[in-house]
Amino acid sequence: MADDAEEMGRKPRADAQRNRGRLLAAAKQAFAEKGVGVSLEEIARTAGLGIGTLYRHFPTRDALVEEVYRHETSQLATAAERLAAELPPVEALREWMLLFVDYLATKLIMAEALGAMVSGREELHAASGTMIKAAIATLAERAAESGAIRLSIAPLDLLRAVFGVSNASAGPGWEENAKRLVDILIAGMRVPPQG
Amino acid sequence: MADDAEEMGRKPRADAQRNRGRLLAAAKQAFAEKGVGVSLEEIARTAGLGIGTLYRHFPTRDALVEEVYRHETSQLATAAERLAAELPPVEALREWMLLFVDYLATKLIMAEALGAMVSGREELHAASGTMIKAAIATLAERAAESGAIRLSIAPLDLLRAVFGVSNASAGPGWEENAKRLVDILIAGMRVPPQG
DNA sequence: TTTAAATACGGAGGCACCCTCCGTTTACAA
DNA sequence: TTGTAAACGGAGGGTGCCTCCGTATTTAAA
Incomplete structure (x- = not known):
């Protein structure tokens, strides 16, 4: 019955999961307001995270x-x-x-x-x-x-x-x-x- | 017979005219080779001119x-x-x-x-x-x-x-x-x- | 609980580009 | 020749991208 977690070998650390969510939320709003060209640094800041964290979760803007x-x-x-x-x-x-x-x-x-x-x-x-x-x-x-x-x-x-x-x-x-x-x-x- | 010089009040200085030409030539080639996104600094350099000169002649990339x-x-x-x-x-x-x-x-x-x-x-x-x-x-x-x-x-x-x-x-x-x-x-x- | 390895975080730093500003140089007309 | 309007050039300040690595946190084993 473990169908929800599509194949993922390890378990992502709790903080990592939370931050990923924050980044996505901030990005969604930023994209909506300013287009996909927004500064990634701004997204990270809005999410209350560092730019490095953003890049680790999403290696490219795309x-x-x-x-x-x-x-x-x-x-x-x-x-x-x-x-x-x-x-x-x-x-x-x-x-x-x-x-x-x-x-x-x-x-x-x-x-x-x-x-x-x-x-x-x-x-x-x-x-x-x-x-x-x-x-x-x-x-x-x-x-x-x-x-x-x-x-x-x-x-x-x-x-x-x-x-x-x-x-x-x-x-x-x-x-x-x-x-x-x-x-x-x-x-x-x-x-x-x-x- | 002065039809070539569409209405322009003053006379542009000779060096200005020459440099404008150089910039256009460099830009044409650069655009062709690398797309309209090329660095303007590179265009100026290729033309043998300073970036300031480029910006005076063409205030915007467009x-x-x-x-x-x-x-x-x-x-x-x-x-x-x-x-x-x-x-x-x-x-x-x-x-x-x-x-x-x-x-x-x-x-x-x-x-x-x-x-x-x-x-x-x-x-x-x-x-x-x-x-x-x-x-x-x-x-x-x-x-x-x-x-x-x-x-x-x-x-x-x-x-x-x-x-x-x-x-x-x-x-x-x-x-x-x-x-x-x-x-x-x-x-x-x-x-x-x-x- | 303690502890150590695994994992994640953050942001400084190097790079590239944009554009402005202004001191220096040059052309040209008087 | 000389004065000056016009043109030149590039340093400098700003922003954004992405990487790198020392520090902090989580997790699981002891």
Whole structure:
């Protein structure tokens, strides 16, 4: 019944666990308030810890970001499963992409992280990135297999395109535009009714 | 015949002119080799000048970038005019977007700059940004006026989407994908024949 | 409890970069 | 030739990144 503690050989010292939590909390708030570019020193200070401690727990800035956003990301993955089960393939794909836009909009904090994972350097944010990629790939491929759309580009590129529109775009209407883009993309991929 | 020296009240001192040129040359090469993030100190050193001189000529990193890329950008603007004159509206729009992809691909050096100008902080790269925006806006609006497509998103968002796919995307096939995305976008905006 | 090994902590220190400020040098016009 | 506006250069102060290692704490064995 020791399923909670996924495979970990040793036992982390109590103080280490506590401090890890403090760092994550401080980081989450700092990222939200100032973006993923905040000074790591500031995060450590906010957590009441030394910079060395931060670096021991999270050797790179991205390791920290990864940890902070893993939870949020998994919500997107969960939604993908639900949509796939409840809706016809193309609709599921469309809805999930719209949800993706919502995530970029609502949790502006996530935009940078999602962006980084969607656009390049895949090594970073490995875990979250894998979830997202799996979600969009599955949905897109199911939609393609249903015959309703033709998948002429890599599924992840759909998200890249959507992210491109959201990315720091100044205009207050970007969310609207991003959602319209989703529909343009779906329409552009649709197979014409009479072959 | 004094058309070369666009309106400038005073006369810049000879050494100032020469050094400005050196800085631009050094910057162009450095940007090409190491991206727009290079140390400005290194650029100044390469140009055989002091860091203070660089900052006097180009108060911000972006002022320097702007200057370096203004020429390249104007080529895109010129191409837009030519295509608009030679091709039917939708084709002109499509071709120019493909050309945009080529620019991102060929002059990888430009990708960062074009990206920055296309995605947000419009104040930076003002001059180049204006050119690009004017080009896509004109082409897109002409295509929409022809009745062949429906322009449901901001023209610039088309470029944002394309840029999103190109943006640091690791895969070697990104250029292909970006071009296919252009066709998906065009197809997605096309007005159905018997609307 | 005592004790010693294992582990974690903290922050000084070295490095890189940014940008400013101002004393020195230079170009050029009178 | 000479006075001065303009340009130069780099030291200096600030911030951030990351490493390293002496000190402090926890844990478990005796």
